[in-house]
Amino acid sequence: MEANTRSTGRLPAAFLTPGSSSFMDFLSEQSPEMLPGRRSLPPLQGAIEAPHGTTIVAVTFPGGVVLAGDRRATMGNMIAQRDIEKVFPADEYSAVGIAGTAGLAVEMVKLFQLELEHFEKVEGATLSLEGKANRLSTMIRSNLAMAMQGLAVVPLFAGYDVDRGKGRIFSYDVTGGRSEETGYASTGSGSIFARGAMKKLFHDGLTEQQATTLVIQALYDAADDDSATGGPDVARRIYPIVTVITEDGFRRLNDTESAEIARSILERRLQQPDGPRAALL
Numbered sequence: 001m002e003a004n005t006r007s008t009g010r011l012p013a014a015f016l017t018p019g020s021s022s023f024m025d026f027l028s029e030q031s032p033e034m035l036p037g038r039r040s041l042p043p044l045q046g047a048i049e050a051p052h053g054t055t056i057v058a059v060t061f062p063g064g065v066v067l068a069g070d071r072r073a074t075m076g077n078m079i080a081q082r083d084i085e086k087v088f089p090a091d092e093y094s095a096v097g098i099a100g101t102a103g104l105a106v107e108m109v110k111l112f113q114l115e116l117e118h119f120e121k122v123e124g125a126t127l128s129l130e131g132k133a134n135r136l137s138t139m140i141r142s143n144l145a146m147a148m149q150g151l152a153v154v155p156l157f158a159g160y161d162v163d164r165g166k167g168r169i170f171s172y173d174v175t176g177g178r179s180e181e182t183g184y185a186s187t188g189s190g191s192i193f194a195r196g197a198m199k200k201l202f203h204d205g206l207t208e209q210q211a212t213t214l215v216i217q218a219l220y221d222a223a224d225d226d227s228a229t230g231g232p233d234v235a236r237r238i239y240p241i242v243t244v245i246t247e248d249g250f251r252r253l254n255d256t257e258s259a260e261i262a263r264s265i266l267e268r269r270l271q272q273p274d275g276p277r278a279a280l281l
Contacts, residue, residue, distance in 0.1 A: 065167025072230030
């Protein structure tokens with residue numbers, strides 16, 4: 001059958017049969033072994049060493065949301081990669097930032113992108129932001145067996161809700177539990193320090209420029225206290241990935257824009273090493 005398919009150039013019947021609008025459901029029926037959570041692992045003999053992505057942050061502002069991540073991946077106490085990318089567009093109006101086992105996380109993001117694209121092609125409409133968040137929750141839950149062996153993926157999902165006209169943020173745990181965050185959120189090893197920084201700097205009237213500066217401030221503070229989080233690296237010209245999602249869609253700041261914000265923060269930190277402080281009432 002496979003030889004005949006290759007010789008005729010036609011798709012297998014499974015691809016032409018009407019079915020679920022979920023690409024994951026289709027894959028689980030046709031090639032379940034390709035799903036990340038379905039792969040078998042060798043007998044567990046201690047902790048599995050694999051590169052891990054670390055800190056992701058998100059902040060809402062009137063008119064949209066900013067999602068950003070540092071560039072460091074670690075493996076145990078070693079730096080595995082200095083310039084890893086951890087923030088990806090999910091579709092035109094949403095993005096996902098990855099923390100946890102880097103290889104599995106990137107694979108899950110690609111599967112999530114296909115899931116949203118497949119739904120749009122089958123249904124002729126895009127999923128609501130709430131629906132996208134639920135689909136990602138299902139994917140994380142399917143990876144639970146891997147997570148129990150130390151290969152966890154804990155993303156942060158953010159997007160612009162075209163129905164409500166505002167930016168929204170969703171966080172997850174390793175079981176796929178989903179929570180909507182108000183104002184700001186963080187995940188990864190440096191999340192507690194990043195969250196503290198955002199807590200003192202966030203307010204409801206942020207401009208887009210202030211929001212992008214705030215997330216880099218938060219990543220700088222996380223890198224200051226968490227060795228697994230990488231701060232702006234001026235010598236190597238490696239800066240955090242910062243994305244903005246508004247009614248105009250997804251946009252990633254280019255290297256020049258990120259560098260300009262990072263350098264302005266570094267200059268101010270020469271005067272205030274612990275960063276800006278919240279105003280006292």
